[in-house]
Amino acid sequence: MLSSRPVLTLSALIIFLLSLFFFGFRPPSYYLTRPGVISSEFPDFGRFRSLETLHPEQFPLYDVDRRVIIVGDIHGMFEQFQRLLAKISYNPSSDVLISVGDIVAKGPHSGSMQVLDLMASHNVTAVRGNHDQQVIEWRTWIEWVHSLPGGSRWLSTANERWRKAQRHGADDVDKWVAEQVKHDRRHSQWWKRIPKKWTLFGDHYKIAEEMTDEQYVYMVQRPLRIHVPHAHTFIVHAGILASDPEYPSGHKRQPLAHIPPLPEDNQSLDKSDKISILRRLQEQAILSDVPQNTVPWNTLNMRGILSDHSVTRKQEGTPWAELYNKNMKRCAGFDAKEKSSLPCYSSTVIYGHAASRGLDINRWSIGLDSGCVYKRHMSALVLGGKLAQQSLTSDLEDRFDEEAIDIDGRIVSSKIQFGDSGRGKLYRVTCK
Known part of the structure; x- marks a missing residue:
């Protein structure tokens, strides 16, 4: 015994x-x-997955035969989601569908279950939202x-x-x-x-x-952040910062204030390849070295930065995207000489979460939550496909089929600048 x-x-x-x-x-x-x-x-209970990196096959930005479709917050609004995909002529065999999070909750329960079923059964790429x-x-x-x-x-x-x-x-x-x-x-x-x-x-x-x-496994596999190195793009639900607001943007602690060391085995590469590697390292440093970006709650909830440099989910303080764009506008390449510039290259953030701001289109940040669950609109950004052949010198004055109005009542052009020299097109449907 x-x-x-x-x-x-x-x-x-x-x-x-x-x-x-x-x-x-x-x-x-x-x-x-x-x-x-x-x-x-x-x-x-959180079961956080910090980061997913997408390669060109998973984010075909330069493929004229494939498109990337990035959709704003869905919140279980299944019928409107279906109408948006139909308007874009979404083809699951060639298009890559990506969500900025909050695919469920707040909207109809049955709609949440339908959206979740569609996303999980097709293993749609997405970041987690706070909901x-x-x-x-x-x-x-x-x-x-x-x-x-x-x-x-x-x-x-x-x-x-x-x-x-x-x-x-x-x-x-x-x-x-x-x-x-x-x-x-x-x-x-x-x-x-x-x-x-x-x-x-x-x-x-x-x-x-x-x-x-x-479906639970699918949800758990969603990361907090997506990094797309070849497109120099981040996808998050709420936001990220390009620098720690506790210090000046040119402080030695800041990732954009210094050029990362090039690995020894890359020393013999040509200049363009070296720049590509250094940009990737600097973008990775934004995610790992800015302390606010390492806190899951911030990535899921951040809307503004208060005067004491703390993060808030309320519509208070300075919008994080304003600070982000301010940093990116100072990037002047690794050969930057002027004191007002930074030795970096700009990168783009695509996000959701800020329905009160509606479409929030800036040069280096693209906010896609246009408040469908509040009976406003559901929006999507399309990249690649025919747009891969078009440069910023092309006409940028195309409009939506219906006028697109942002939260301040301004008409938003359907074609926008994206990345270093690319273009994207915005689509939307009404959710009334």
Whole structure:
């Protein structure tokens, strides 16, 4: 007969292996998506994937027979999404579809499930949005609870009790959960397993509960950021910074203020190849060396920079895109001589999240969230294809089929500058 100590050791080993099976081998999460949820008592619900790099085949910017279609925030607006793809004449066999995140939630629940099914079944390239992140966290939490003895029974019972409370007029699930935490002493430890500021049985929970295992895997595989070196482009949901606002843009700490060292095995390359490698290294440094860009919450939520240099998700302070473009306009190549310039080459950011600004088209940043979920528009940027043959010297005065109005009432040209010398075309549909 086994002694108690080996039995306990074996039990601990089994629990550890089960944890690896459900959550993978990684440290516990001390920072979840919503501020204020800081604890070491929970597993890693965030399951962040930091970066994905796209190659020319995955982002055919210069291919006249293929296009890149980048779509703004969808938020489960499935019918409008379908109309936008039809307007662009999207061809899944040749076009590359990319999302800037927030594919689900806020819109109709059924629409969210349809969008998720389409995106996952076609393995559409996308970055995570803040709402996508909440769905991931809820699904990981649900699986964690189910893995605990008695967890499935408690969650099923809690769900039924909430439905009963709704039939009796309850409509605030957060208030209802607070009452359960206060009075349901028998299950108090279970209620405490809900992280603070999470809304149980809300929209994000329902999507998380209903989606398939394959859809969950698809969501978890979405990175926070995409880097496209050959196009000198970043794709994020909310934003990134080109420099740390704590220091002047020309400070030695800043990635754009100095030329990165060229690897030894590249010293014999010609000048153009060296520049290409150095640009890639400098762009990578923007992602890794600007501290604000290494915080997942910032990438998912950032809208502005306050006077104390902190990041905010509110419409306060200086819009991050304004600071980004200010930095990029100072880039004058690696041979820069003037004190006002920086030894760098400019790169483009494509993003969503800022519906209150609508289409936000600047020289080095392109905001595509035009507020479809608020009954405004859904927008997309098309690159490559016929546009690959056109340069910035071509006519840039083409207009939308319908007038495109940005948040300030200005008419936006459908053809825009993109990257060093390319062009892109904007499309939109009305979401009323």
